[in-house]
Amino acid sequence: MRGYAERFDFGKQTIRGWVYDEEAEDNRDVRVVATFDGEIVGETRPSATRNDLQKITTQDAWFSLECSRAFTALDVVSGRFQVKALSDGREAALSLGADGLATLKKTAVEELNGESSSSTTLWSSEERNAVKHQVEAGNLSPMLMPAGLPSMDGSAVIGLRGHLFLTEGNNSLLSLYAEPVDDALMSRVDRWMDVLAQRGEGCEARGTRFVQTIIPEKLTVLRDDAPVDIEGPSPVLQEIESRLRDADFYVSGLSPFEQWSDVDDPFLMADTHFSAVGAQRMFSALAAQIDPQLVPIVDAVRMYQFRYAVGDLTGRFKLPLYSRIVEPSDDELAAYADGITMIENHFPADGGMRGRRFRWTNSTAPSPLKVLIFGNSFFGTGDFAGYLSWWGKHLFSEFHFHWGPDFDWDLVDQLKPDVVVGQTVERFLNRVAAI
Template structure:
């Protein structure tokens, strides 16, 4: 495993690429250790504390971890020495199996992985719209909500590109993916000056932590509640992926790109639902929950650090 972890990308079967190294030491997270046990225990306690704090405010707390491709498509790796059953997301789910607000995404994604459409892109670390919809339906069940009945029938279009894992290889393999035009009823009601400045400069793809937007949905079929989501690129501030599905479902949806929660913001908005979403590889860090949305509401500020570039707290 040590040799493998020096590599960043694993070439699996039929052109499937997997992130195994990098700053987060992805493959190293799939092993048993006392330090890992204590680390996941700290995560469980943080999640329970968040849920209790939200409940005290009259808010439902939903927490989920987006699995790595390694956790879902272990059958498409090639002679890779790891055990997908030791996925940190799976182990955390077992710890919190009695907590109604913790939504395990590993199980539903693994159950659907052999369907006609892939749930993750072959040459990217992110899920496809099919995978995102599987996850969204699980999250909505926990919220007591239902997506629009035609959500899976929204227009689709092919998009050829060089994606994040392929871009790290010398031959730079490209892939044509199928994107969905989910966004229809909801519209963006607010974008922070930071988001607007990056978009105006054509650099929206460079913006990550600190992005803050609000969507509103006037459809009479929309769930009348307000949802605040602290998440990352699997949701996004643009009307794509998980953000698009949630914005099309709820009357009002706030997105903040952060692994830490700004409780002051939550108390000001007082949403019906507070949701937290994060990629499994970022479990290596315990967030401090001292995020300040207002500190990122400035145009022209220097590029915020990616979560993957921040020093691990383990």
């Protein structure tokens, strides 16, 4: 059996994670139990799929376990509190992810010191404030570290010029680049083509335009900075791009980053996502397909404000590694900002990403189009110009982002958008999306 106890909520007495038993016919038969001093205090079974687990299994593997008694980080770290999987007479303790374990250890120390259990740092409040002020002032110190140094959990590495790269994770990213061009790969590409064709037909039947794009991995775009041998896009992305080269609905995610000459990189240093200039380039490519009048507006936006922030890869190294963020000032798209109104900001009750919805109207937008996106974190919350949604909410009269890999045709029928955009990323091509 494989799995992890990933998230602990000590206030709600819940644990979330995933488990998969290769020997079970139905993974929902696996029992997940929590024990305190050997006594069972909670039990559940896998009840949902999760996109990042599709390479491991398509069965229900994600679980949420509520306990009947309170427990603390000290209880978990000391072993008094345990999470186990039981299946067909076999038992396996669920491992703690490296990130979760480090957080638990820090929280346990804070509990020993009488500090708040909600804090995830060993620093005192005075030290945290001092560090915050140094970061806000831009007083960060560059340090030389060896390229190829792995993260604590082995899922990421340090590259050249200070970039961090995801290499493993639940999608076994590096294996995607080593995948042979065989019948299995071609069959998967064929299924992707069928899905995209059916999406196009579904949109056409509704009088809506269909656009699809696939955003490449940071490893693909900045492979010269990666400490691993990456010759180009993964074979599956290369094959899909080749087949869709002349498709009128497809916007290449590779083309905007070929022969990059900008002084700023298209991806953030401590993150797997776009910098503001990377998002600008990608959105310009999308705009050329959706509403070409927007291209000169997007391309004219200047980036000249600076700040610093940690990224989604920072926690894997257990070091305060920052990205230097270059972004536009509020003046750049001020002419289109006054009319922006957020009409929905929905977060699922399970705390996950899939199912989040962000919707805006904009009475001052230069484009009259209503656009609906089915995508992921590259569109994000729209709070920062590195998110594609930031550009969309400024430039379209209505911009709707639904966080998920599959099309929700009921939502399409409800909103009646002018354009529906499907977006995924290179690492998710190992799982063919639904129509």
